[in-house]
Amino acid sequence: MNKIILGLALLVSMVATSQENDSIPKVPEEPELEASLDIEKDTVQNFKKIKLDGVAAVVGDYVILDSDIEKTYIDLKSQGVSTEDITKCSLLGKLMEDRLYAHQAVQDSLLVSDDEVNANIDRQLQSFVSQIGSMEKLLKFYRKENEQELREDLFEINKLRMLSEKMQASVVSDIEITPEEVRQFFNKIPKDERPVFGAELEISQIVKIPKATEEEKQKVIDKLNTIKADIQENDASFKIKAILYSEDEGSKANGGFYAINKNTAFVKEFMDVAYRLQEGEISEPFETEYGYHIMLVEKVRGQERDIRHIIISPEVPESAKEAAKSELDSIRVKVNNGDFTFAEAALNFSDEKETKFDGGVLRNPQDFSARFELTKMDPTLYNQVRNLKDNEISYPIMEEDPRGGIKYKIYKITNRYDEHVADFAQDYLKIQELAKREKQFNAIKEWMDIHIEDTYISVNEEKRDCDFANDWVKE
Structure with a gap:
């Protein structure tokens, strides 16, 4: 059952629709073709055959080369991923899955426009440059002559990935889970194999946004x-x-x-x-x-x-910023004095519509519950609340909104949960998510079986003995 839970956890990244990886990936280098040839005019002596590159598999309109497998393996190692349990066969299987998704996306007219791909590349390059220091350093890192050459490589990588993600999302988009299915999923997990959830916090906030004139x-x-x-x-x-x-x-x-x-x-x-x-x-x-x-x-x-x-955005004067901060200070004092509760203050004074009508309760973007597991919290939020005691209210904190402007906030820890073995009532939302992932996993497996059968797929003779997760080898 532990393997099932691990597999379901890995499914999160496999079926996500719109989240990009902003850590610097290793862009595949151009394949170097090497051969040992000794040639004289009109005479060939000591000719030695060396395999330059080979076709590992074909999936629909996509060709996977042996070098693609090698590059993927090297990329994983260079990014610090443990490759101890990763084989070349499993990598080939994953590359074939990606290309089957992309191939079927085109067949189903789930298209990705060039503008969408270029917009994603722009965001990637901005992130990469901010990490590495400059475009010149980035080009040197990837061994590219100019930005256009790098963009062309990234375009093909991103186009295939986005098509694959769009198809995966389409496969699982209509899957829902009933309370009875959640109960059955939980009950079939042996008690000694039930997941352990880490320490969690419930956090509330009141937000004031300084206004322009x-x-x-x-x-x-x-x-x-x-x-x-x-x-x-x-x-x-x-x-x-x-x-x-x-x-x-x-x-x-x-x-x-x-x-x-x-x-x-x-x-x-x-x-x-x-x-x-x-x-x-x-x-x-x-x-x-x-x-x-x-x-x-x-x-x-x-x-x-x-x-x-x-x-x-209109310019906000310093006087407005000071006024917002002072108002939060006043609210904090009045809540501590018992004039009203934190939830009442959030409803009446907070400027953030998403939380004010729920007593200022923050929702976890991962599962929309009110709980945040300490080891998985956003680092900025964690640093803002980590020293707060139960029911203590923070002093006003200034926060720059990445979409523009600034906000001032005060926080309160409303509940704290210690690490514990999964409990059906207490952890229903988390268990519901695990059950849904298992159902999505099964739907994807069924989709794979059907489309492998219906799609032109050819696997090189040397790779046919691989123990693939899917039945890629057709007799």
């Missing part, structure tokens, strides 16, 4: 209207304007581009505008909690939209 807001609206007029009247490029003026670091390098659908986790005001506009239409300036935007709907594909936006 009406004058500063109008300056931003006027600037956005000027940008819009230049685009519409002078045929200026929205993409270039976004690169020049947008404050969204996640999209400005790619001209403010996002590919979205109805499930994209953007704020309601942003999504409402995106689905109200017609293709080619530019919005009036509109406000979200992050600032003021204008938006262009570039392409409509059913429930999907390709959009570009420009966001500019």
Whole structure:
């Protein structure tokens, strides 16, 4: 059963839809072709055959070379992954899975646009450069002559990965789990093999967001209207304007581009505008909690939209920042004096809509429960609350929002749970997630069996003796 739990844990990364790895991967180097040849004019002497590279397998339209397996193995080792239990056969099996997903995604018209891939590459490169220091160092690290050459390599890697992820997400998107299925899953785990959950905290917060003056807001609206007029009247490029003026670091390098659908986790005001506009239409300036935007709907594909936006945040004066901090200090004192509870204060004074109506309770983005396991907490949040005692309220903490602006917060630890063996009632949400992953795992296995049978697959004779997890070898 421990192996089952481990397998289910690994499934998390296998079926996730939109989360990118921001640690520097090792981009595959160009294969070096080596041969020992001794050639004279019109005469060949001492010719020695050496295999330059071979085809390990073919899956649909994708070819997997022996060098692809070697590169993947080297990449894992160089990134500190233990390769003790990883074989070349298991790596080939994983590469074949990825390509089967990507092949079937194309067959099912689950396409990924070039703009989506390039937007992802932009985010990767920004992260890589911030880690390694400069683009020049990054190019040297990857042994590339220029940025374009690196982008071309990353494009192929990302395109295949994004197609694969899109297909995997499609396979499990409609899977739900009933309470009875959760109960059956839990009961079939032997008591001595039930998972152990680490120490956890429940945390509440009250947030104050300093506000800009009406004058500063109008300056931003006027600037956005000027940008819009230049685009519409002078045929200026929205993409270039976004690169020049947008404050969204996640999209400005790619001209403010996002590919979205109805499930994209953007704020309601942003999504409402995106689905109200017609293709080619530019919005009036509109406000979200992050600032003021204008938006262009570039392409409509059913429930999907390709959009570009420009966001500019009005400048917040120092007096507003001090006022927000002072208000939180006052709230903290009044809660400690018993004038009202922390939950009542959150409801009446917090500026964060996502938590104020729930008494300020923070939700874990992993499972949306109110608990945060200490060893898995976001490092920033952990550092902010680690020294708090039970029912102690922190002093105001300033936090920069990555999407723009600043916030001030006070925190309170409302509950603390010690490490313990899984309990059905106490840990229902975690057990529910494990049961759902097992059901997803089984659905993926069934999908694999069907599409392996229906897809052209050829495995090199030398690899046919591999003990694959799936039945890749066809008689």
